[in-house]
Amino acid sequence: MKWKNKGHEFDELGALFQKNSEILVIGNKNDAEKIYKQLEFLNTKISTFTDINILDLGHGLKKRIKQIKTKFLENILKNKTIILANSIAYNNRLITILTKLKLKEKINYFREEEFFNKFLSIYAVYVSDKVYFPSNCFICTTVCTLNCRDCLNFAPYDKHKTHYDLERLKSDVDTYFKCIDRVGLFHISGGEPFSYPHIKELIEYIGENYRDQIDILGTVTNGTLLPSDNLCKVLQKYDVRVEIDDYTISLPHLKENINKLKNKLTQFNIDIQTNIATTFYELFPPKEITPQENLCKKFDACNQIYQELKNGKLYTCNWAEFAYQAGILTEINDYYDLNNFIATQDKKELIEYRLGFNAKGYVDFCRYCNGNQNINKHFVPAAIQAKGYLEWDINNPTEVRETNTIQQGERHE
Ligand SMILES: C[S@@+](CC[C@H](N)C(=O)[O-])C[C@H]1O[C@@H](n2cnc3c(N)ncnc32)[C@H](O)[C@@H]1O
Ligand code: SF4
Known part of the structure; x- marks a missing residue:
C-alpha cells in the first residue's frame, strides 16, 4: 500500500484497541496458555476463557436459561479485544454468539492467525508502545x-x-x-x-x-x-x-x-x-x-x-x-x-x-x-x-x- 497518512494509517483501529485494551483469549486450556505467553510482553491485562462448553446455547435449552447464559457471556465479552484460538476460530456457535452480541470480526474479535500476522503489531504499538x-x-x-x-x-x-x-x-x-x-x-x-x-x-x-x-x-x-x-x-x-x-x-x-x-x-x-x-x-x-x-x-x-x-x-x-x-x-x-x-x-x-x-x-x-x-x-x-x-x-x-x-x-x- 502507498502511504497516504504516514504514522497515522492505523489511528482508528489503534484508538479502538486503546478503548478495548483488555485482551480476552478464547480457546481450550493449552491454546489459551500458549497465546497468553506470546502476549505477556505487552504488559496489558489478559484473561482467558476456556470453558468452551458454556457456549452451547443449543435448541434444547429453555428460553430463560438461554437469556441468563447470553447475559453472562455478554458481560465476559464486552469491551475487550477478543482472540479466538485456532482450534475454535471457526466454531459456528461461538461466531453466532459474537454476532448476536453485535461484536464484529477484525474490530472486536480476531482469529488467532490473523491477529498475530497483522493486528498484534497495531495493538502493541498503540496500547503498549511496543514494536x-x-x-x-x-x-x-x-x-x-x-x-x-x-x-x-x-x-x-x-x-x-x-x-x-x-x-x-x-x-x-x-x-x-x-x-x-x-x-x-x-x-x-x-x-x-x-x-x-x-x-x-x-x-x-x-x-x-x-x-x-x-x-x-x-x-x-x-x-x-x-x-x-x-x-x-x-x-x-x-x-x-x-x-x-x-x-x-x-x-x-x-x-x-x-x-x-x-x-x-x-x-x-x-x-x-x-x-x-x-x-x-x-x-x-x-x-x-x-x-x-x-x-x-x-x-x-x-x-x-x-x-x-x-x-x-x-x-x-x-x-x-x-x-x-x-x-x-x-x-x-x-x-x-x-x-x-x-x-x-x-x-x-x-x-x-x-x-x-x-x-x-x-x-x-x-x-x-x-x-x-x-x-x-x-x-x-x-x-x-x-x-x-x-x-x-x-x-x-x-x-x-x-x-x-x-x-x-x-x-x-
Ligand atoms: C530458498 S530456501 C533456503 C533454505 C534451504 N536451502 C531449503 O531449500 O530449504 C527457503 C525456502 O524457500 C522455499 N522455496 C524456494 N523456492 C521456492 C519456490 N519457487 N516456491 C515456493 N517455495 C520455494 C524452500 O522450499 C524453502 O522452504
Ligand atoms: S513477490 Fe515481491 S517483487 Fe514479486 S510481485 Fe510480490 S511484492 Fe512484487
Missing part, C-alpha cells in the same frame, strides 16, 4: 548445496555466492533488536544455512542476547547436510525450530539423508517441522512485464508478507532483495533503514512499513516478478535442478538462458 513484528527473514549465506531452477533466492543466477560475514550479521541482529521489541518468527535462511561455517556462533549470539524477544527462532534446510553434534546442542539449547524441506519428489536420492537428519535432530530433542515440498511457484522469469500504472495494484494483490533484514535495513520484499543479491537487479532502493529509526517518533510508521505500506506503493522488482501464490498460479515440481548458471537479459526479459558452466567457487564478503 511487534510477525516475522523476519535473515540470510546467513547464499551458498547452497543444490541449484534449484526456481529457487526464490535465485541460486542459479548468482555467480558470486558468498558466506556472509559473521560480524556483519551480529551487528544486524543488534540493530534489529534495538528497534523491534518482539518478533513472532526470526527465520535464519539461505542458501543452505547448514553450509554456513559460522551457523553455530550465529545462533549462540542470537540465543544468548535476544532469545527472550523471539517467539519462534527458526531455520530451514534442504536435507542434504547433517549438522554436527555441537551444532545440534546449540539448536537444542536455544530451542531452534528446524524446518526440513523434503525435495524427494525431484531428488529421490535425498531420502536417506533426510531420514538420518530427522533421527539425529530427534535424538537431540530438537523441534522439527517437515515440509514435503511437491511444488514451487515460478517467480521468475516474468511471463509478462507489468506496466508502471499497474505496479501498485500488483503489489497490493501480491500481499507479500516476508521482509529481509540485511545491512541494518529491512527490505520491503524478500524476493526483490534476493534478485538484487543474485545480480538480476543492478540496484535496489526499496528498504527501511533501521539505522535512522528514532524510537520516540517512528514506531507507528515502522509497523506500517512492516505491514505493507511504503512511499511508492510497490517495489521496482514487481515489474519483472510473477508474484507469490496470491497472484501467481504457475506451479512446477519443487527443486528441479538447473545444470549450470541461469542468465537473464533485461532486453529480452521473458527468457532465461541456461549455461553449461558448472557452478563453482564462492566469494566472501
Whole structure:
C-alpha cells in the first residue's frame, strides 16, 4: 500500500484497541496458555476463557436459561479485544454468539492467525508502545548445496555466492533488536544455512542476547547436510525450530539423508517441522512485464508478507532483495533503514512499513516478478535442478538462458 497518512494509517483501529485494551483469549486450556505467553510482553491485562462448553446455547435449552447464559457471556465479552484460538476460530456457535452480541470480526474479535500476522503489531504499538513484528527473514549465506531452477533466492543466477560475514550479521541482529521489541518468527535462511561455517556462533549470539524477544527462532534446510553434534546442542539449547524441506519428489536420492537428519535432530530433542515440498511457484522469469500504472495494484494483490533484514535495513520484499543479491537487479532502493529509526517518533510508521505500506506503493522488482501464490498460479515440481548458471537479459526479459558452466567457487564478503 502507498502511504497516504504516514504514522497515522492505523489511528482508528489503534484508538479502538486503546478503548478495548483488555485482551480476552478464547480457546481450550493449552491454546489459551500458549497465546497468553506470546502476549505477556505487552504488559496489558489478559484473561482467558476456556470453558468452551458454556457456549452451547443449543435448541434444547429453555428460553430463560438461554437469556441468563447470553447475559453472562455478554458481560465476559464486552469491551475487550477478543482472540479466538485456532482450534475454535471457526466454531459456528461461538461466531453466532459474537454476532448476536453485535461484536464484529477484525474490530472486536480476531482469529488467532490473523491477529498475530497483522493486528498484534497495531495493538502493541498503540496500547503498549511496543514494536511487534510477525516475522523476519535473515540470510546467513547464499551458498547452497543444490541449484534449484526456481529457487526464490535465485541460486542459479548468482555467480558470486558468498558466506556472509559473521560480524556483519551480529551487528544486524543488534540493530534489529534495538528497534523491534518482539518478533513472532526470526527465520535464519539461505542458501543452505547448514553450509554456513559460522551457523553455530550465529545462533549462540542470537540465543544468548535476544532469545527472550523471539517467539519462534527458526531455520530451514534442504536435507542434504547433517549438522554436527555441537551444532545440534546449540539448536537444542536455544530451542531452534528446524524446518526440513523434503525435495524427494525431484531428488529421490535425498531420502536417506533426510531420514538420518530427522533421527539425529530427534535424538537431540530438537523441534522439527517437515515440509514435503511437491511444488514451487515460478517467480521468475516474468511471463509478462507489468506496466508502471499497474505496479501498485500488483503489489497490493501480491500481499507479500516476508521482509529481509540485511545491512541494518529491512527490505520491503524478500524476493526483490534476493534478485538484487543474485545480480538480476543492478540496484535496489526499496528498504527501511533501521539505522535512522528514532524510537520516540517512528514506531507507528515502522509497523506500517512492516505491514505493507511504503512511499511508492510497490517495489521496482514487481515489474519483472510473477508474484507469490496470491497472484501467481504457475506451479512446477519443487527443486528441479538447473545444470549450470541461469542468465537473464533485461532486453529480452521473458527468457532465461541456461549455461553449461558448472557452478563453482564462492566469494566472501
Ligand atoms: C530458498 S530456501 C533456503 C533454505 C534451504 N536451502 C531449503 O531449500 O530449504 C527457503 C525456502 O524457500 C522455499 N522455496 C524456494 N523456492 C521456492 C519456490 N519457487 N516456491 C515456493 N517455495 C520455494 C524452500 O522450499 C524453502 O522452504
Ligand atoms: S510481485 Fe514479486 S517483487 Fe512484487 S511484492 Fe510480490 S513477490 Fe515481491
